[in-house]
Amino acid sequence: MATYTPEEIAQRFSELHPPFDPQAALVEANRCLYCFDAPCTAACPTHIDVPRFIKKIASVNLLGSAQTILDANILGASCARVCPVDVLCEGACVLHRYNKQPIEIGKLQRHAMDHFYSNGARPRFAVASNKSKKVACIGAGPASLACAAELRKQGYGATIFESRPLAGGLNTYGVAEYKLRPSDSLREVELVKSMGVDFQFGVTVGRDISLEDLEREYAAVFIAVGLAPPEPLNLSGENLDGVVDALRFIADYKTAQTIPVGQRVAVIGGGNTAIDAANAAKRLGAAEVYLIYRRGEREMPAFLFEYENSKLEGVQFRLQTQPLAIHPDGSGTRRVGALECLRVELGPQDASGRRRPEAVQGSNFLLACDMVILATGQSRFLDFLGRCRGLEMRDGNVVVDPETGRTTNPRYYAGGDCVNGGREVVDAVAEGKRAGQAIAKWLEAQHG
């Protein structure tokens, strides 16, 4: 069980994609064909004008390049690093059909944004004159940051309420350290703050301040509360020492609290968070890290590139394996000692289009481990959302008009994971931006 200082964390989590040096960025930028109505731009949920910002890198107009990015996406710096570009902009690049190697858009975007943040982070937004109306944003994750920034550009006040001590949401607390450090996320929060957005930390809406109070003080409410901690798996032994929730594990090492890591770690789940947690355990010194997933490689919800990278990190994948119980180590303490699993075979497709896992009776086996990380999907803040009047829900997600983010309560807008069920940072930013624009338009129409 090791503990690490922030310096050790930084050393162990060297960047997955190191930045370009200026010459390399120039060469790469010059490869861009400058497509018309570029597919990369269309594929980006925030529609960053990619060829435009890349040509500005080619002309060494880096501040202009960064501004082009920020105009579309206020979290352009973190998106540059955490976006799954293979399935977004870079996946859409026409060069796949030309000389096969797409433009490294993510790294170029980072090049421009790094320049911006290391040169004073002074954006040049056209800001409308201040208006009296204010909007409350609940949750300080990417969706709220984008929504609040958009509202400030249009002259409206924005207050973000956050129960945790820091803003940024998963960018600060939940992204693998080798992609994005909390300090990178927090300088984006500072940028939003510099636009005049008010932050209220340590405030849980519904407990510390009521929704009625919010409605009285604010013209509209933007709900971006994200997802809640996972539901228990209902495995026996789930409450033993050494069993942790993946997002909690990631948040702890990222914010450099003491973080105990086992020698043999079993991660349960097949999504991107499970992979992040497994990679982190490996980098934090675990000798063996197993990823336990019920279905097969093809069914894993994680992105293919994440899966491939994780294998390189040394994570051992135990696919078609179903956890049954967590057993103590037999020393009389409450320490984890083993994970009992069943082998699984895949049957016909189920409702999700994936093959249904069917346990093989009698195939039980024990996997010795001293730590179990649960990454089996997050639950919803159904309790809180249920208290927001007039909010229609579907499959646990808030129902909105996709173009405006407006909920079934005309004063409530929503975006981010609580609407989309848990997508990417860039999706949250896009939803927050659209909602911010729609709220401003609505307020303009109402109040002039």
Next chain:
Amino acid sequence: MADLNTVFAGGIRCPNPFWLASGPPANCGEQVMRAFDAGWGGAVWKTLGEPIVNVTSRYSSVDWNGQRMMGLNNIELITDRPLEVNLSEIAEVKKRYPRHAVIASLMVESKREAWHQIVRQAEDAGADGLELNFGCPHGMSERGMGSAVGQVPEYTQMITGWVKEVARTPVLVKLTPNISDIRMVARAAKRGGADGLSAINTLNSITGIDLNTLTPRPDVAGKSSHGGYCGPAVKPIALHMVQQIASDEASRLAISGIGGISGWQEAAEFILLGAGTVQVCTAAMHYGFRIVEDMIDGLSNWMDAKGFRTLEDFRGLALGRVAEWKHLDLNYKIVARIHPEKCIGCDLCYTACWDGAHQCIHLDREPAASGNGHRSPAQVEAESRRRIATTPIAKLDGANGNASGPYATPLARIPRVDENECVGCNLCALVCPVEGCISMEQVDTGKPPESWEQRVAALNKGGQR
């Protein structure tokens, strides 16, 4: 196997037509001998003359889209080595490389005796020919030499005549492009008795300005001076000037083509417009003498493929295909055709046609996009920005969320040419990054060939009737 042996201007023999141009790569015997070892057929020695002093820095360049030295500019003067050293090295090179051509580039003040003396010295050292530097546009021209001579036909004729009074070897006159009609000086050189012409020398230029110091490049203690521009950027200008003198009866002499040649293709182009040899400087400065290997190899292979046995078999063959505009066929029509299977969907042809040409390429292959007239580029972009995009995630989108490429180009992104509107300008094919994706194809207009001259003549005839 093609034969590249060359006899130029009535007596200069060399194993191939590739010469180093007078400049830094042909500055001393050691360089010239290494160049000959690498395969160069000849070298024009860096200009001999009275002692001079050079400045630092001396070169500047134009980079383009990340590529270095699309064009090179220099403010270096003629040789700064003692004349006797150059002469003894010329003698040594000729002794060791009797089969290669060594041409002495000369520039002295405009006095008959001075020219007589330098001509004798160069020939006594063993030079196979002389090249009179009437082209250098910087520094020396301020002292009444170089392009100061080459810009005045009378001076050119007079000095060429002086040289011919004593010269025993072929005399080439190197022409400056910094003049309104290069044929005027070419004719003067011919009247003066020149045996050949070298074209072109460098173009007057300021390559750029340092946007931090605000000093043009190259920077000499905070000041700069106009220099001579060369390199790939000047090839089209050089080709045109070579064509002009090659097609002009009163200028017609052997031509050593110069300007932006860095490979066998450019060399072939100059020869097709009448050049007997070609000279290279910038490319050798950029990549070294080794580039000549592919120039020889590539030219030979092309000649073999084309069935040309010697350089004379194709020299000047393109000259007959350069005509005055008034002789071009007005009834010849080509249109652009986009081959969808090759299209990668960059849509550069679409925006180029709308903004830079005749608005006849459209994005309307998707049924939904057509029907209400042609969408302008702004409309196309606005529609696309309104569309909501989300990250595909298998868990949320079903099994296809992780589907990965390569994807075919979506039909909506494959442009369509309106052949009735297409004027056949070539622009779309020029901007298309994919070789062979857009072809320009002839369509039958059903009319016989007719030039502007013929049409006007017919109209005048009709008017008289």
